[in-house]
Amino acid sequence: MEQMPELIQMPGKWDLPWVYAAGEVGSRYIVELRDNARIVATKCPKCGRVLLPPRSFCERCFVSLKGHWVELEPKGTLEAFTIVTTVFPEQRPPPYIIGYFRIGGASTNIPHFLEGVDLSDIERAKSEIWVDMPVKVIFREQRVGSAADFYIVPLRD
Amino acid sequence: MDDKVAVIGVSQTKYEAAKRKQDLYEMIFEAASGALNDAGIKIGDVDSVVLAAHDLIDGRSITSMLTATPAGAYRKDEIRLGEDGAFAVALAWLRLLSGEFNASLVVSWSKLSEGDFDVITSLNFDPMFYRPFGFNYVIAHALQAASYMSRYGLTEAQAARIVVKNRAHAVNNPLAHLQQAVTVDDVLRSRLLAWPLKELDLPPKSDGACAIVLATEERAKRARDGCAWIKGVGWANDTYYLGDKELWELPSLALAAKRAYRMAGIENPLEQLDVAEIYDISSFHELMEYEALGFCKPGESGRLVDQGITSMKGQLPVNPSGGALSSHPYTAVGLIRVAEAALQVMGRAEGHQLPGVTTALAHGASGMCCQSSCVVILSK
Amino acid sequence: MARRVAIVGTGQTQYTKRRRDVSAPELVHEAVKRALADAELTLNDIDAVVFGTAPESFEGVNCPDKWAADGAGGLGKAFMRINTGGATGGSAALAGVHHVASGVFDVVLVVAMQRVGQTPVAQRILGLIWDPIFASGFALNLLTTTAMGATASMASFGFNEWHMAKISVKDHLNALNNPYAHIRINIGIEDVLKSPVLCWPLKLLDCCPSSDGACAVIFALEERARRITRTPAWVIGTGASTIVFTPGEGSVEEELVGIAVRKAYKMAGIDHPRRQISVVEPYAPFSNAEIAYYLALGFCYEPAEATKMVEDGFGEMTGEIPFSPSGGVLCSNPIGATALVRVAEAALQIMGRADKRQVPDAKVALATGAGGSPGPGSATFVTAMILAKEPG
Numbered sequence: 001m002e003q004m005p006e007l008i009q010m011p012g013k014w015d016l017p018w019v020y021a022a023g024e025v026g027s028r029y030i031v032e033l034r035d036n037a038r039i040v041a042t043k044c045p046k047c048g049r050v051l052l053p054p055r056s057f058c059e060r061c062f063v064s065l066k067g068h069w070v071e072l073e074p075k076g077t078l079e080a081f082t083i084v085t086t087v088f089p090e091q092r093p094p095p096y097i098i099g100y101f102r103i104g105g106a107s108t109n110i111p112h113f114l115e116g117v118d119l120s121d122i123e124r125a126k127s128e129i130w131v132d133m134p135v136k137v138i139f140r141e142q143r144v145g146s147a148a149d150f151y152i153v154p155l156r157d
Numbered sequence: 158m159d160d161k162v163a164v165i166g167v168s169q170t171k172y173e174a175a176k177r178k179q180d181l182y183e184m185i186f187e188a189a190s191g192a193l194n195d196a197g198i199k200i201g202d203v204d205s206v207v208l209a210a211h212d213l214i215d216g217r218s219i220t221s222m223l224t225a226t227p228a229g230a231y232r233k234d235e236i237r238l239g240e241d242g243a244f245a246v247a248l249a250w251l252r253l254l255s256g257e258f259n260a261s262l263v264v265s266w267s268k269l270s271e272g273d274f275d276v277i278t279s280l281n282f283d284p285m286f287y288r289p290f291g292f293n294y295v296i297a298h299a300l301q302a303a304s305y306m307s308r309y310g311l312t313e314a315q316a317a318r319i320v321v322k323n324r325a326h327a328v329n330n331p332l333a334h335l336q337q338a339v340t341v342d343d344v345l346r347s348r349l350l351a352w353p354l355k356e357l358d359l360p361p362k363s364d365g366a367c368a369i370v371l372a373t374e375e376r377a378k379r380a381r382d383g384c385a386w387i388k389g390v391g392w393a394n395d396t397y398y399l400g401d402k403e404l405w406e407l408p409s410l411a412l413a414a415k416r417a418y419r420m421a422g423i424e425n426p427l428e429q430l431d432v433a434e435i436y437d438i439s440s441f442h443e444l445m446e447y448e449a450l451g452f453c454k455p456g457e458s459g460r461l462v463d464q465g466i467t468s469m470k471g472q473l474p475v476n477p478s479g480g481a482l483s484s485h486p487y488t489a490v491g492l493i494r495v496a497e498a499a500l501q502v503m504g505r506a507e508g509h510q511l512p513g514v515t516t517a518l519a520h521g522a523s524g525m526c527c528q529s530s531c532v533v534i535l536s537k
Numbered sequence: 538m539a540r541r542v543a544i545v546g547t548g549q550t551q552y553t554k555r556r557r558d559v560s561a562p563e564l565v566h567e568a569v570k571r572a573l574a575d576a577e578l579t580l581n582d583i584d585a586v587v588f589g590t591a592p593e594s595f596e597g598v599n600c601p602d603k604w605a606a607d608g609a610g611g612l613g614k615a616f617m618r619i620n621t622g623g624a625t626g627g628s629a630a631l632a633g634v635h636h637v638a639s640g641v642f643d644v645v646l647v648v649a650m651q652r653v654g655q656t657p658v659a660q661r662i663l664g665l666i667w668d669p670i671f672a673s674g675f676a677l678n679l680l681t682t683t684a685m686g687a688t689a690s691m692a693s694f695g696f697n698e699w700h701m702a703k704i705s706v707k708d709h710l711n712a713l714n715n716p717y718a719h720i721r722i723n724i725g726i727e728d729v730l731k732s733p734v735l736c737w738p739l740k741l742l743d744c745c746p747s748s749d750g751a752c753a754v755i756f757a758l759e760e761r762a763r764r765i766t767r768t769p770a771w772v773i774g775t776g777a778s779t780i781v782f783t784p785g786e787g788s789v790e791e792e793l794v795g796i797a798v799r800k801a802y803k804m805a806g807i808d809h810p811r812r813q814i815s816v817v818e819p820y821a822p823f824s825n826a827e828i829a830y831y832l833a834l835g836f837c838y839e840p841a842e843a844t845k846m847v848e849d850g851f852g853e854m855t856g857e858i859p860f861s862p863s864g865g866v867l868c869s870n871p872i873g874a875t876a877l878v879r880v881a882e883a884a885l886q887i888m889g890r891a892d893k894r895q896v897p898d899a900k901v902a903l904a905t906g907a908g909g910s911p912g913p914g915s916a917t918f919v920t921a922m923i924l925a926k927e928p929g
Contacts, residue, residue, distance in 0.1 A: 007557045012284050012597050018216040018272055020669045023180030030670075053671040053913055056183040059226035059781055062190060062200035080784035082684030082736040089661050098681050100784045109783035110913060111667075111677055126737070131692040147671050180670075182914070206779075212620070213599050218592045218666040219622040222909040225916045230779040232796060235918070236628050239590075239600060239620040248617060248632060255638035256539045257775075280599035285560075394586075394616035397562075397604050412613060524603040529616060 025056040025066065033149040037139040039072045041106055052106035053147065072104025074137035075155060079109050081129060083122060095119045101135060101152055116153035129154075162253045163377035163384035164499040164535065165260075166196025166370035172334035172484035175270035176364040181215065184366050186227040189264050192368035193229070197381040198260065203370070205252050205261035206235040209245035211488050213277045214267050228264040228368070241265075241436070242367065242492025243521025243531040247390050249371050259373050265489035266366035274362050274487070281525050283398070294438075295359065297399065297525045299351035302441035304404035306353060309456035313353050316440035317344035318462045320357050320482055323437060326469065327479025329508035334363040334484040344440075358440040360485035367486075367493045385502035385535040388516070389423070391416025392531035399526060407442075410449035410520070410530040417518075418451070421534040426451050426518070427466075427473055430534075432501050432511050434494035435520040437480040442527065446520065447475075450532075469511065477501065477509040491521015495533050502535050541928050542637045543762035543769030544888075545644075545755050546576025547881040552719035552750040552869035555654030561601050562608030565650050565751045569609055572646065572753035576765055583755075584642040585615040589629030589649035591622050591873030591908070594662040597655050609648045609753075622666070623820065625649060626752065626877025627777075627906020627920030633756045634772050634922075643758045644765075649874035653747035667912045679822075680744065682910050684736035685784040687825040691738065694828060694840040698738050700847045701824040702729035705742050705867060707853055708824075712864025714893035719748045719869040729824075738825075745822035750871035752878045759928070770887035770902075774805030774923035779909075779916050794833040794905060794919050801921040802835070806929060807901070810835045815899040816859050816886050817852075818879040820907040820919075822866040827852060830860070834903070854896070862886065862894040876906025880922055887924045901925045 022030060025042065032038045042065040043050045044058035050070060057064055081099035084091075097117060100109035114135070119125050134155040143149040168191030170176070176184055193200060206229050212220045221230075221237040228235075238245050242265030249261040279293035305311065321341055327333035339357060347357040377384045393412035396402055414426075423429045433450070437443035444458035452473060453461055461467050467475035476482075478497040481490050498517035500506040516536040523529040548571025550556075556564055573579060586609055588602045598604055602618035621628040626649040633647035653659050663679045691697065706726055712718035724742065732741040762769040776797035807813045817834065821827045830836075831843040831851065836858065846852075852860030861867070863882040866875055883902035885891040891899075906920040 008285075009557060010285055012288070014280065014594070014597065016213070016216075016273065016276060018669065020216065020271055021175075021177050021180050021268070022670050023183050024178050025183070026180050026670055053668075055914060056180070057186040057190075057227060059231040062186075062193070062229060062231075064186070064190075080685035080689040082681050082688060082739075084681060084684075084736045086733070086735045088678065088680075089658060098677070098685065100685055108913065111672055111783075122737075131689055211600070212592055212594070217669065218594055218662055219620075219909055221620070221918075222622060222666055222912075222915045223668055225779050225918075226781050226914070230916065232778060232780055234777045234797075234800075235779040236619060236632060236777065237621050239602065239618045244617050247615075248635070251632075251635045251639040251641060254640060255635045257635070257638070277599060280593075280597075281603065282598075283604060284598060392615045392617070394606055394611045394614060396612055397607055408613075416615075524600060528603055528606075 023056060025054050029054050030145050034143045034145040039074055039104060040069050041072050043068050043070045049107035050105065051108055052103060052110055072106060076101050076103035076135055078114065078131060078133040078135055080131065081114060083125065095122060103137060112152050115151050161374040161386055162250050162371055163386045164369050165372045165377050165380040165384045166192045167496045167499055168192040168195050169332050169367045169493060169496060170365045171332050172363045172365035172486060174363065176268065181268050182224060182227040184268065185224055185264060185266050188366035188368040189227065189229045189262055192262060192370050196370040198370065200229055203229060203260050203262050204234065205249060205258040206230040206233045207245045207249040207261055207263050208237040209240055209242040209265035209488055209492060210237060211239055214272060214488055216272045229262045241521040241523040242489045243495055243519065243533060244392060244523060245492060246495050246533055247392050247531055250387055250390055253371055253373050260376055261371045262368060263371060263492060264368040265492040267486040267488045268364040269362035269487060270364050294525060295354060296351050298439050298442065299354040301404045301526050302353050302439055305441055305445055308405040311444060311459045313345060314341055315459040315462055316358060316444060317341040319437065319440040319443045320344045322462065322468055323476050323480040323482040326477050326509060327483035330479050333479045334361055354439055360438065360481040363484050363486045365484065365486035365489060367489045367496050369496050369499065382505065383503045385499035387533060388536050389417040389421030389534040391420065394529040397528060407445050407449040407527050410446060410527060413530040413532045414450050417532040417534050423534065429516060430473055430518050431514040431516050432477060433473060433475045433518040434478060434497045435475060436490050436494060436522045437476060437482050474511055477506065477511055491531060494519040494521055498535050502537055540638050540640060541759040542634050542756055542772045544884040544924065545757045545762050545765040545769055546572045547884050548572030548575055548753040549717045549878060549881060550750045551717050552748040552871055556652065556749045561596065561605040561650065561652065564652065565605045565648055566608035568751035568753040569646065569648055572755050576755050578755065578765065580610045582644050583610055583614065583646045585636050585645045586611045587617060587619060587629050587632045587636060587645060587647045589619045589625040589873050589877060590651060591620055591625045592662060595651060595653045595656050595659060605650060610646060621918045622908030623872055624876050624906040624908030624918040624920050625873040626875055630754060630877055630880045630922055631775055631777055631920055634775055637756050637758050643761050645756045646753060647756065647877060648751065648753045649877040650751040651871040651873040652749045653872055654749040659747045666910060668914055671913045677912060679910060680736050680739060682784065682912065683823045684739045687738050689784050690825060690829055694844050696828050696844040696847065698730060700828060700844060701743050702726045703847055704827045705729045705824040708861050708865045708867040711854060711862050711894060712868035715863045718864040719746050739823060743824040745866050745870035748869050748871040750874055752874045752881050754877060754881050754884065768888045770884040770924040771928040772922060773925045773929040774801035776800030776921045777919065779918050781914065781916050783911050783913065794830065797919045797921040798834055801923050805923045814858055814901050814903050816862060816896045816902045818863060818882045818904045819860060820866055820876055820879060820905045821861065822870055824867060827860055859896045862891065862896055876920060879904035879906060883924050887926055
């Protein structure tokens, strides 16, 4: 009787550090959030699209957007969402809502969490969130220079 | 080749240790839009985009998700290779020859300042049989260099002369990362990393991007600043395991060159080539490459550098741009060689232009120890 | 394209959670050996190799193609590695076509491999594909992003979880006919609706598995193809496209597939797709994707129609145009290879070699690939290839 060969399974781990350059344009976005509680974006002089987070070029017109800044109003709409109910490694404990938001009339949507919704009854919560729902941006008291220096809640009358 | 494809535009960013003012995307956009301007065309004139980029070098799990559009890929037929940039030229060339496309951007880059190159390259090695011994690109290339030295009796001083040559060339290249000349003594006394490789025997770690525009004959003939025709392309892959081959030779390069030479009608490279831009991943590797490229017989590469045959005034200048030993945004190196070779053919290499260039060779390499090589022959 | 290209052989490994018994070169070797046997060729007949594999973080080896190359017959050959995320296999197939159509190579081997099972943290890895400065920390991963796309689509198409479940059931039952499929379970709609909710509206059975596997496809120039096999699968249309959008701005399928597929249709002379396509192997890793494909591929003109088509069983094996007779991506997802598997399965349909999953008299097959994911400044890639019994 032939024995099953032993199959060696060798463990390995990658420990890779990174230091990403935000560039001048990305840095201005972050600094304005942190120091002035303002949301700034870049606007393409050719097609008029407003890009949030701001980019240094328009990928469609293929022109530079440096210097073409606009400030956006801290409110908008929910464009897409999901309610996360499962545990993902290194993410916050569920349940929570992630969505894409159109802020200040930008032409692109940004990812963010939707706070301020009672998730103790998920079925009920589903009926309180919908695509196109109005939302507002609230800046945190302590800002550290991160895309998460503000949070987003439903805009209720 | 009856069908013709040419380089009609070239752009390179300045190569630097750390380009902090630009994020990765802006740096890529600079090169890609620069190449379009150089070619005198607009993004709408391009119907193919071919990229060369590595996820781990860029620190983004699928880097082209984030880097394709600054490279001009929005709504384009775009494809990305996980290879050195010269291979992207090869694929773009095939795409144009197929008749499906008319003009292709080819873009490649690296920002080595954002990650740890030594650690990343250590991950290229087989986890079971090589990683326990801590291989990375320095050590692997040192093994090859030592093996080559011992086989043919070449000296560290001869290798140092390659460094002196290339660094001297870079003094005339305002885009180069390292622009100061060095002496043989500087090289021999630089910090020993893994014998026989000293710090100056290896390229620096650079940030930078390069882009070229390839076009088919109809468009190339209308090119504003002339063009450089692709006469031959060859690429080949060798075995992965270092222990499965003789480390003192580069068979993939010999095979790639053979294929490119045959296509371009080159039987005597030393005579028929006017200039060569090759991937000097170490000083010793440039010497090994002379052999694989048929510039000399095995073991005779030292003579080429000792007699100045590959210097600016020699019979076949190699790396007038300064090579990788002067600018090393890793993934892009082979594309930069093609760009520089094209500039030489077009007479636009300015401060490091050689007189009377008709035919140039460019070389890029992928994998550790030049496992895979690509050779492109360009001419007027 | 001036020169005609055809597929003359394919090979696949059985997709599974984790292949504990092979290294990367050995896994690839299985698929390549099978493809060579299928075409009755040897490595000597192969002029070049195109190798596809997606994020190396799964493999745990940087540039794993260099490692696997020996097993893929890459020794001494012109060899290049393609990486376009999930579209990798499709992009590699297109590159293979261009290698042959260029006139430089006559017979080209395209191989794609992924060993998602080498890592226990696949989802975490996939969470690192978005912009590190603007999108990290927001729990973006393929599940959450797809879920957001699904909610946006549900709003515009009008479908609900029941429709998604119907697609899932179809794919799982089809997989029972496919000896290579990873997930082979007999399920019903209730099973899908009751499966654990991961990110609403996605439940476990709405989602693809993580699979290890490899696939190989051999392309040849017309004269060679005709000598190699009596039933070549002719490449009559190809297309690829890269686009940027965030969920809520549009659906992947509509925006993106539309462009690449339209180009392929034009090349193939297809102006009434619903009448001219026999079978589709779409890149659909989640059950909601197929619904949007009905619209994006031009099989209907209004989103609401697509929803109705699900109810009518449009994509079933007995339906008007079978989708995923192999069980699709929903039942096997060796990421970098998946889009090439779509091409291989489409080729098997055309060559009449699809055994129990054969669509009778399949004349024209469409295979799509998709990679990347929507997000800030983030591109999605789509590939399309149309194969036919006649060269056209």
